[in-house]
Amino acid sequence: MSIEKEDNIVWISQILFRGKRKIPWEEVEEYLKQYVGKVYEISKTKDKIHIKADFPDEFSNSMDTVRLNGTAAKAKANAVQKIPELIRKAENKRFQENKKMKHTVDAQRGWYRYTTNFALPVYNEDGKILRYNVFRIELLVRCSGDGKLYLYDMVNIKKRNEQPA
Numbered sequence: 001m002s003i004e005k006e007d008n009i010v011w012i013s014q015i016l017f018r019g020k021r022k023i024p025w026e027e028v029e030e031y032l033k034q035y036v037g038k039v040y041e042i043s044k045t046k047d048k049i050h051i052k053a054d055f056p057d058e059f060s061n062s063m064d065t066v067r068l069n070g071t072a073a074k075a076k077a078n079a080v081q082k083i084p085e086l087i088r089k090a091e092n093k094r095f096q097e098n099k100k101m102k103h104t105v106d107a108q109r110g111w112y113r114y115t116t117n118f119a120l121p122v123y124n125e126d127g128k129i130l131r132y133n134v135f136r137i138e139l140l141v142r143c144s145g146d147g148k149l150y151l152y153d154m155v156n157i158k159k160r161n162e163q164p165a
Contacts, residue, residue, distance in 0.1 A: 010082045
């Protein structure tokens with residue numbers, strides 16, 4: 001099956017956050033605030049993922065984000081445009097025990113990781129789309145004491161090798 005036909009890819013049509021050397025993470029954080037208080041459902045598992053007020057700050061200032069640069073940083077920043085779709089198309093659910101003391105209250109029942117995919121346009125000098133780069137990213141979701149699932153961050157971004165035309 002060709003990449004264009006894969007239905008698990010979220011297609012992003014524009015680049016909102018760009019930067020040669022540094023992504024404006026404070027702008028990304030501000031953009032993410034529109035999702036706070038919303039709940040989205042993963043199609044395959046029917047898990048309901050809540051967005052809490054701490055998500056924008058964690059996403060924009062996490063250790064995972066700080067170490068990113070270049071294409072990976074640009075991809076993570078621009079993925080925020082499609083958070084609802086990325087959640088809806090997430091798959092490959094995996095459980096992980098909580099290992100950090102700082103999360104003993106907010107992740108009492110551990111963590112889940114889900115894999116999701118998205119594609120970003122690559123432009124030529126004239127601003128026309130040449131192709132799309134496809135990325136895989138993991139949704140890091142904490143499970144609170146009340147059993148609710150909260151999106152905490154999006155981590156481990158990797159560019160996939162195949163590039164749709």
